[in-house]
Amino acid sequence: MSMVNDVKPASVAGTVTFRLGVLGTAVADRFAAAIQPLDLKPKHVGLMVVLDTRGAGVQLEIARTMGVAPSLVVSLADHLERLGAIARVRDAGDRRRQLLSLTKHGRELLRDCHTRAQALDEELLAGIGADDRAVLRRVLGGLAADAGLP
Amino acid sequence: MSMVNDVKPASVAGTVTFRLGVLGTAVADRFAAAIQPLDLKPKHVGLMVVLDTRGAGVQLEIARTMGVAPSLVVSLADHLERLGAIARVRDAGDRRRQLLSLTKHGRELLRDCHTRAQALDEELLAGIGADDRAVLRRVLGGLAADAGLP
DNA sequence: TATTGTTATACTCTATAACTATA
DNA sequence: TATAGTTATAGAGTATAACAATA
Numbered sequence: 001m002s003m004v005n006d007v008k009p010a011s012v013a014g015t016v017t018f019r020l021g022v023l024g025t026a027v028a029d030r031f032a033a034a035i036q037p038l039d040l041k042p043k044h045v046g047l048m049v050v051l052d053t054r055g056a057g058v059q060l061e062i063a064r065t066m067g068v069a070p071s072l073v074v075s076l077a078d079h080l081e082r083l084g085a086i087a088r089v090r091d092a093g094d095r096r097r098q099l100l101s102l103t104k105h106g107r108e109l110l111r112d113c114h115t116r117a118q119a120l121d122e123e124l125l126a127g128i129g130a131d132d133r134a135v136l137r138r139v140l141g142g143l144a145a146d147a148g149l150p
Numbered sequence: 151m152s153m154v155n156d157v158k159p160a161s162v163a164g165t166v167t168f169r170l171g172v173l174g175t176a177v178a179d180r181f182a183a184a185i186q187p188l189d190l191k192p193k194h195v196g197l198m199v200v201l202d203t204r205g206a207g208v209q210l211e212i213a214r215t216m217g218v219a220p221s222l223v224v225s226l227a228d229h230l231e232r233l234g235a236i237a238r239v240r241d242a243g244d245r246r247r248q249l250l251s252l253t254k255h256g257r258e259l260l261r262d263c264h265t266r267a268q269a270l271d272e273e274l275l276a277g278i279g280a281d282d283r284a285v286l287r288r289v290l291g292g293l294a295a296d297a298g299l300p
Numbered sequence: 301t302a303t304t305g306t307t308a309t310a311c312t313c314t315a316t317a318a319c320t321a322t323a
Numbered sequence: 324t325a326t327a328g329t330t331a332t333a334g335a336g337t338a339t340a341a342c343a344a345t346a
Contacts, residue, residue, distance in 0.1 A: 007284070007287075008268065009287065011264055012199060012260060012264040012267050013203060013300050014287070014291070015264070015268060015270075015271050016271050016283075016287060017177055017180075017181050017270040017271050018181065018195070019287075019290040019291070020173055020174050020177040021177050021181055022294065023170055023293055023294055024170050024171055024178065025175075025178065027174065028170075028171035030167075045162065045168070049168075052161065058327080059327070059328065060326085060327060060328080067176070068314075069315050069316075070328070070329090071315075071328085071331095072313085072314060072315080074328065074329060075314095095321080095327095096322045096323065096327040097327060110162060113162045114162040117162050117167040117168050121165050121166045124296075126296075128289060128292065132285055132288075133166075134157070135282055135286070136286065136289050137159065138282075139282050139285070140169040140170065140173060143173055143274065144172065146274075146277060149173070149176070193336090209305065210303085219338050220305070220306090221305085221307080221339085221340095222337060222338080223305090224306060225337095244303095244304085244345080244346070245304095245345060246344065246345045246346065247303095247345095248305070301346100303344100303346070305344085306341100306343075306344095307341080307342070308340085308341075309341090310338085310339080310340095311336105312336085313336085313337100314335085314336105315332100316332085316333080318330080318331075319328100319330070320327100320329075320330095323325080
């Protein structure tokens with residue numbers, strides 16, 4: 001049996017739902033500011049992460065994975081293509097399909113995003129001990145997996 | 151010394167920054183759907199939480215606490231006032247100021263939001279053990295406090 | 301003149317719907 | 324006729340700037 005009780009929060013402010021929502025918004029804003037010099041927004045990074053995780057993909061499937069409208073994938077991909085971060089190639093077997101894949105430059109950009117995100121992690125987690133950090137990473141990873149996110 | 155190493159994630163997808171951003175957005179969307187029947191949006195709840203936590207307050211200060219523009223507090227407060235969730239009273243000492251405070255109905259609404267958020271917590275944390283839940287709640291609370299959030 | 305709140309306006313993000321090309 | 328992608332349009336959310344009332 002556990003030494004730690006799962007005490008329910010006394011107010012909405014203490015729920016994981018509310019806290020994740022508020023913190024997520026604040027953190028996303030800071031991440032957006034950190035990657036602005038790269039001419040990227042969080043959703044661009046999200047698309048690149050999908051390509052990095054699942055390999056090259058077709059736009060409609062990427063839209064489903066990201067939980068956004070297909071038309072949004074078009075504009076995100078347009079921008080990333082202009083930056084030289086992704087390549088768009090027609091599927092020879094079905095010429096309606098566009099296959100998106102990360103370029104070398106795209107992988108470099110993603111690496112740069114990683115560095116910047118790690119710097120924000122350091123600020124964010126400055127007051128958190130190593131054990132708690134590890135639990136946080138593991139639990140957030142599990143929640144993301146449950147939600148079908150990369 | 152700790153038994154658990156603070157292993158750095160190998161890609162941006164594994165950073166706390168990225169995961170909080172993505173999860174926060176997803177969770178906020180679900181919370182928004184859950185409170186829609188109450189004619190509330192997450193920012194309305196945020197404003198009520200500020201009033202519940204810090205007591206009655208002046209609009210400009212509330213805007214700073216929430217990290218939003220003062221003009222947004224006007225429209226949020228307009229809506230909450232129409233619902234009968236808050237009262238707006240002119241400060242007698244400085245008649246420029248409006249003092250916002252939760253009404254009885256506002257506290258009831260907040261209680262209802264709490265119930266709905268707890269239900270989402272149960273879904274969200276279904277696969278997480280009690281110890282991990284407790285750590286998650288504590289760490290998220292700490293991060294929120296560090297960020298000056300309620 | 302400075303400050304609080306409000307109103308007017310504009311911008312960003314994103315979705316829905318119409319359209320094109322291919323199957 | 325159905326599907327992948329694109330373009331056009333519209334709506335939500337929010338900020339900035341102009342304005343009004345009070346200090």
